[in-house]
Amino acid sequence: xxxxxxxxxxxxxxxxxxxxxxxxxxxxxxxxxxxxxxxxxxxxxxxxxxxxxxxxxxxxxxxxxxxxxxxxxxxxxxxxxxxxxxxxxxxxxxxxxxxxxxxxxxxxxxxxxxxxxxxxxxxxxxxxxxxxxxxxxxxxxxxxxxxxxxxxxxxxxxxxxxxxxxxxxxxxxxxxxxxxxxxxxxxxxxxxxxxxxxxxxxxxxxxxxxxxxxxxxxxxxxxxxxxxxxxxxxxxxxxxxxxxxxxxxxxxxxxxxxxxxxxxxxxxxxxxxxxxxxxxxxxxxxxxxxxxxxxxxxxxxxxxxxxxxxxxxxxxxxxxxxxxxxxxxxxxxxxxxxxxxxxxxxxxxxxxxxxx
Numbered sequence: 001x002x003x004x005x006x007x008x009x010x011x012x013x014x015x016x017x018x019x020x021x022x023x024x025x026x027x028x029x030x031x032x033x034x035x036x037x038x039x040x041x042x043x044x045x046x047x048x049x050x051x052x053x054x055x056x057x058x059x060x061x062x063x064x065x066x067x068x069x070x071x072x073x074x075x076x077x078x079x080x081x082x083x084x085x086x087x088x089x090x091x092x093x094x095x096x097x098x099x100x101x102x103x104x105x106x107x108x109x110x111x112x113x114x115x116x117x118x119x120x121x122x123x124x125x126x127x128x129x130x131x132x133x134x135x136x137x138x139x140x141x142x143x144x145x146x147x148x149x150x151x152x153x154x155x156x157x158x159x160x161x162x163x164x165x166x167x168x169x170x171x172x173x174x175x176x177x178x179x180x181x182x183x184x185x186x187x188x189x190x191x192x193x194x195x196x197x198x199x200x201x202x203x204x205x206x207x208x209x210x211x212x213x214x215x216x217x218x219x220x221x222x223x224x225x226x227x228x229x230x231x232x233x234x235x236x237x238x239x240x241x242x243x244x245x246x247x248x249x250x251x252x253x254x255x256x257x258x259x260x261x262x263x264x265x266x267x268x269x270x271x272x273x274x275x276x277x278x279x280x281x282x283x284x285x286x287x288x289x290x291x292x293x294x295x296x297x298x299x300x301x302x303x304x305x306x307x308x309x310x311x312x313x314x315x316x317x318x319x320x321x322x323x324x325x326x327x328x329x330x331x332x333x334x335x336x337x338x339x340x341x342x343x344x345x346x347x348x349x350x351x352x353x354x355x356x
Contacts, residue, residue, distance in 0.1 A: 002030070002115050007047035016127045019163040021300070026123040026132075030116045030157040034102045036150070043112065045119060051156065058140035062147060066095040066194045067137035069299050070256075072117045072159075072352065074126045075340030080352040083338045085113050087256045092136065094254075095192035101138055102153050112136070116157050117352050125161045131338075133162045133300075165300035170323050170331060172307025173214035175230060175294075177279055178204045179312070183229060183251070185221035190228075190251030197253075198232060205231060213310060215296075219279060221251060227277045233296035233304060234258040237282065238326050240290045247274040257297050260348065261330055267346070270326070279311065286316035293324030302338075303331040 007027045014024045025048055032043045059065050068088045072080050089109035096103045113134065117124075124132040135158050142152035166173075181204040184190025189197055201218075208216045215231030227246050229235055234255040236245045243265055248254050265272050285291035286309055294306035305323040309316045318324075336342030337349065 003044040005046050016125045016130055019130060019161055021162045021165050022160050024161055026120045026159045028120060030112055032155040034153040040104060040108060045116060054143035056143040056145055058142055058144060061145060063196050064099050064101060064140035066099055066101060067135060068092045068193060070134050071131040072124050073131050073339045074124045079354060080121045080124050081340060082350040084256055084348045085350055086110055095194060098189055098192040099194055101150060112157060114352060120159055121352055121355060123161050129164045131162060133160045166304060170305060172305040172321055172323055174308040175215055175217050175306050176208045176213040177311040178216035178218055182221035183218040186250040191253060193253060225278050227279060227282060228252050230296040233298035235296050237291060238293035239285050243270055243272045244277055245274055246277055255298055257299055257302060260334060261297055264333055283311055291318055293327050294318050295327040302334055303327050
C-alpha cells in the first residue's frame, strides 16, 4: 500500500510552449526504502523537495546508483497512458543486479509508476510532442565507507513535464565517430543504466560539440572497430535496403524504444538485422551510397535522424542530409501509439485511471 500525503502548496504549472526538458517538476515524489532483512518498505508519495543524504552515503563514494526514463502521454481524448512501463521495471532490476543494488518485485515497481502518474496526471501536458517525463532512480543510501553488500537503499520517482528533447525535433544532426574515448566495455556496466556511464561519456560529446557536431558515434571498447551507440541513444541504419542495428553484446544499453522499433518493423515485414557493424563497413556504405538512412533511437527523442557522419576529417552526407522514409514512418508509428493517435495493435500502452 502506497501512502499519499498531498502537498498543501501546489505549484503553478508552467507554460506548455516553454517547457524545455527537465526544467520543471511536479508537486510530489514517490519514495520507497529498502533495508536488508526487511526488504522494501514505507512506500509513500510526499510533497516534492530535497532528499536527506548522509555525507558518508555509499552512493556518494562508490557510485552505486541506477535510474530509468519513461513518459506519460496525453491522448486526444484527454486520458493519460504509459508506454511499456513493465519493460522499464525489468530493465531497472537488471541494472540493479549489475550494480549490486536490491531488485524490486515487478508488481511493486509497476504499482509505483501507475499510482504516481494517477496522482500527478494533471501535470501531463497536451501540446503535440509534449509529455510527462518520469525519472525513477535507486541509490545506496546507508552511511558506510566500507565496500560490502548493501544494507540500505532508497528508490525515488520524480516527474517533469517536457517538450521534445532536441529543440530541432526531427532535424537531422551531424555525428562524429569517436576513436579515442570509449563508452563501455563488455563485462562492465554498459548494459546497465547507471550514472557513471553518462558521466564518462560527456567528455567526448563536449569535444564533438566544440568541433561543430551534435554527438559522437561510439566504437566498442575492445577492438575499437564496431559501432555501439550514438551519444546516449541506440542507433539504427538502413544499409542496402536492410535495417541494421548493433547487437546487444553486454556493453550496449538494451533500449526499450529500440526493442519496440525492431518488433514494429518486423511486424510490418521490414527486414531487420541485429549484428556487429564495423566502422569500416559503415564508412564504405556511406561512400558508395549503400547507407540510405541512419538514426538514433531512444525514449527522450524517439527518433533523431543522422544527416551526416564524420571520421578523421572526412564528412559523409546521409540521405541528402534529410530524414529518410523509414525513420519518418518509424517516428510516426511509435509516437502515434504513445500519444494515442494510432491504434495500439501491439498491446504496449497502459491506461491510467482518470481522477474522480
